Amino acid sequence: MYKKIGVAVAFSPNCEAILSEAARLQCQFDAELVLIHVGNDEEEEKKFLDELVMKSAINTARLKIVLKKGGPAKKILSVCEKEKVDLLVAGALQRENIVKFYFGSIARKLIRKAKCSVMILINPTVPPQPFKRIVIDGTEGGDYTDTIRNGIRFAKLEKAHFVHIFKCIKLFGLSMAIAGEEENEKEQEETRRKILADETREIRSLLKDIDTKGLRVVIKVASGKPGFELRRYTEKVKADLLIVRSPAHKFNILDRIFPHDLELIIGDLPSNILIDKA
Amino acid sequence: MQLLSHNEIITLFMQLGVMILAARLTGELFRKFQLPLVIGEILAGVLLGPTVLGTIDPDMFRALFPHDGHTSVILEGIIGISVALLLFVAGMEVELDLVWQQGRKALYTSLFALFIPLLTGFIISYFAPGLFDLDASTDRLVFALFIGTTLSITALPVIARVLMDLNIFKTDTGMVIIASAMIIDILGWIIFSVILNMMGERSEGLSIGYTIFLTLLFTFIMLTIGKSLINKLLPWINRNFTWPGGVLSVTMALSFFAAAFTEYIGIHAIFGTFIIGVAIGDSEHMSERAKEIVHQFINNIFGPLFFISIGLYVNFLTNFNLTIIIILILLAITSKFAGAFTGARLGGLKKHDALAVGFGMNTHGTLEVILGTIALNSGLITEEIFVAIVIMVIVSIIISAPLMKYSLKIAARLKEDEKS
Numbered sequence: 001m002y003k004k005i006g007v008a009v010a011f012s013p014n015c016e017a018i019l020s021e022a023a024r025l026q027c028q029f030d031a032e033l034v035l036i037h038v039g040n041d042e043e044e045e046k047k048f049l050d051e052l053v054m055k056s057a058i059n060t061a062r063l064k065i066v067l068k069k070g071g072p073a074k075k076i077l078s079v080c081e082k083e084k085v086d087l088l089v090a091g092a093l094q095r096e097n098i099v100k101f102y103f104g105s106i107a108r109k110l111i112r113k114a115k116c117s118v119m120i121l122i123n124p125t126v127p128p129q130p131f132k133r134i135v136i137d138g139t140e141g142g143d144y145t146d147t148i149r150n151g152i153r154f155a156k157l158e159k160a161h162f163v164h165i166f167k168c169i170k171l172f173g174l175s176m177a178i179a180g181e182e183e184n185e186k187e188q189e190e191t192r193r194k195i196l197a198d199e200t201r202e203i204r205s206l207l208k209d210i211d212t213k214g215l216r217v218v219i220k221v222a223s224g225k226p227g228f229e230l231r232r233y234t235e236k237v238k239a240d241l242l243i244v245r246s247p248a249h250k251f252n253i254l255d256r257i258f259p260h261d262l263e264l265i266i267g268d269l270p271s272n273i274l275i276d277k278a
Numbered sequence: 279m280q281l282l283s284h285n286e287i288i289t290l291f292m293q294l295g296v297m298i299l300a301a302r303l304t305g306e307l308f309r310k311f312q313l314p315l316v317i318g319e320i321l322a323g324v325l326l327g328p329t330v331l332g333t334i335d336p337d338m339f340r341a342l343f344p345h346d347g348h349t350s351v352i353l354e355g356i357i358g359i360s361v362a363l364l365l366f367v368a369g370m371e372v373e374l375d376l377v378w379q380q381g382r383k384a385l386y387t388s389l390f391a392l393f394i395p396l397l398t399g400f401i402i403s404y405f406a407p408g409l410f411d412l413d414a415s416t417d418r419l420v421f422a423l424f425i426g427t428t429l430s431i432t433a434l435p436v437i438a439r440v441l442m443d444l445n446i447f448k449t450d451t452g453m454v455i456i457a458s459a460m461i462i463d464i465l466g467w468i469i470f471s472v473i474l475n476m477m478g479e480r481s482e483g484l485s486i487g488y489t490i491f492l493t494l495l496f497t498f499i500m501l502t503i504g505k506s507l508i509n510k511l512l513p514w515i516n517r518n519f520t521w522p523g524g525v526l527s528v529t530m531a532l533s534f535f536a537a538a539f540t541e542y543i544g545i546h547a548i549f550g551t552f553i554i555g556v557a558i559g560d561s562e563h564m565s566e567r568a569k570e571i572v573h574q575f576i577n578n579i580f581g582p583l584f585f586i587s588i589g590l591y592v593n594f595l596t597n598f599n600l601t602i603i604i605i606l607i608l609l610a611i612t613s614k615f616a617g618a619f620t621g622a623r624l625g626g627l628k629k630h631d632a633l634a635v636g637f638g639m640n641t642h643g644t645l646e647v648i649l650g651t652i653a654l655n656s657g658l659i660t661e662e663i664f665v666a667i668v669i670m671v672i673v674s675i676i677i678s679a680p681l682m683k684y685s686l687k688i689a690a691r692l693k694e695d696e697k698s
Binding site: 170171172175181223261 | 371376438439448565566570
């Protein structure tokens with residue numbers, strides 16, 4: 001799936017754990033690793049980084065370390081593009097306060113601007129743990145079928161216990177409101193039931209073409225605001241990884257002033273998250 | 279304190295009962311013929327108003343709907359509340375998420391589908407006011423802007439219903455149409471509230487620039503700060519108050535406050551309820567079920583009261599001017615199609631999809647009637663033009679489904695051609 005994995009390392013309390021997770025992913029995907037650190041004093045930092053790598057289980061034969069000076073998010077992204085990284089891994093604090101929400105923390109900047117897939121880990125551990133309960137965003141739009149396909153593939157690699165595919169019905173309220181003006185009580189119940197059944201069937205037929213052997217797949221259909229409901233569901237099933245598709249366009253300040261889907265999730269991450277650039 | 283007399287109380291309750299029941303009966307009759315309830319409701323007003331009842335039995339008409347006295351003032355107040363609440367529901371139907379998702383396509387489609395009819399309507403009615411039998415005392419600029427705005431609005435509920443009936447509601451084309459209609463709703467009401475202010479007495483009214491500034495500022499603040507405050511408030515209400523009682527009373531109260539506030543700063547009250555409707559509807563804590571309750575309550579009690587009132591004060595037969603009606607209908611259809619088609623093409627849609635979008639955006643609905651009622655009450659338009667607008671709306675609602683079906687057929691053929 002991922003041939004080259006970039007890892008953003010800051011010297012934070014959890015940097016050791018991030019590296020241990022990175023080592024696990026490297027092994028999982030049999031991938032090359034690029035460690036990216038943005039700081040000031042190159043010599044001392046390189047030494048510290050080397051020590052960290054030594055302590056971790058990273059395969060150093062397939063490792064490259066890049067040190068940069070400047071604005072962290074911008075530098076990390078430019079390295080990713082130059083090295084043709086297809087998955088970027090970084091750590092993040094779980095919750096953003098309101099000031100940070102508008103100015104943006106580094107991890108969230110990476111999500112908003114990256115051209116590759118991004119995985120944000122909110123509680124990496126030593127030793128690393130594979131993901132056991134995975135929620136995949138199955139709401140229609142963009143390349144959502146690819147997201148489901150990639151998500152299932154990833155879940156199989158991880159040997160996950162549960163995979164939930166969560167789908168939000170678009171414009172459910174408007175559909176029911178209009179049904180309310182045309183139909184009597186019984187017909188409306190029928191319409192409501194039919195909408196739910198149709199959405200579930202769509203996902204089922206999609207899954208037919210995907211190999212899900214050995215996975216327990218749960219399909220959940222709901223109404224409401226997609227991003228918000230997805231986050232709530234992820235919390236409810238205590239998932240440890242949420243897989244969503246990456247937005248069609250790069251996010252700008254407008255998307256934050258009028259937050260929607262992805263912004264609603266990354267403002268308050270419910271779990272680790274993988275934004276898949278299908 | 280002034281009190282209603284015994285007879286006035288009887289009249290008022292009779293009015294309300296008759297109006298709601300008549301609207302329901304004719305509405306259901308129309309439903310049997312697969313037509314929207316709202317057309318039946320408007321027609322019920324025509325039956326109860328001067329057009330039919332007033333002509334057949336003038337005494338009974340005057341006894342039921344007296345033109346002066348306390349009851350008429352109270353009824354007008356109730357109808358005013360109904361309009362404001364209808365706008366609240368219209369606002370709640372807007373889904374900003376969807377608008378962002380559709381992005382460029384929806385933006386181009388809506389801008390062109392809004393401004394081309396607006397310009398066409400404006401230019402024609404400004405330079406050829408004779409077409410509308412405009413009398414010399416009317417403010418030509420405001421009138422032309424009004425006609426332009428009337429043509430520019432697309433009715434979201436009408437188009438949603440058509441798309442659903444044709445089973446293309448959730449296709450990409452359907453989503454572009456819905457998102458564009460939502461953008462037009464917001465922009466159309468911003469423009470309209472500015473025009474309303476220009477209609478008002480100039481000495482009292484604010485300057486145009488100031489009104490535009492206030493309208494935009496109010497919209498922006500409500501959709502950012504206002505929305506996030508609502509987002510904080512609603513979960514608290516859901517936790518601490520009974521459900522759905524708590525959320526219903528609080529949202530109603532908020533919408534009345536917004537109406538009072540916009541009226542106070544000099545924009546029309548209904549703009550306040552519309553924008554707060556958008557803000558509340560967009561909150562993730564306003565559950566679909568709560569929305570449904572508000573929707574049912576307003577659309578089945580207050581909606582009919584307003585739609586029936588349309589026919590109560592105007593004689594549709596004596597004010598029937600075929601020329602104006604035909605001009606309006608032609609202008610509405612051609613300019614809307616041209617605008618939406620061009621916009622969809624520029625937004626990156628294929629020709630066959632753009633065609634479907636062009637026809638799809640071609641629906642007018644209740645908002646135009648609300649606009650017309652306010653313009654009629656403020657003396658901007660004649661009863662003839664008002665009647666023409668109502669008929670244009672009814673015609674557009676009736677033809678929208680067949681027209682869309684036809685356009686899908688052409689679109690399918692075009693798609694084949696594009697392939698081969």
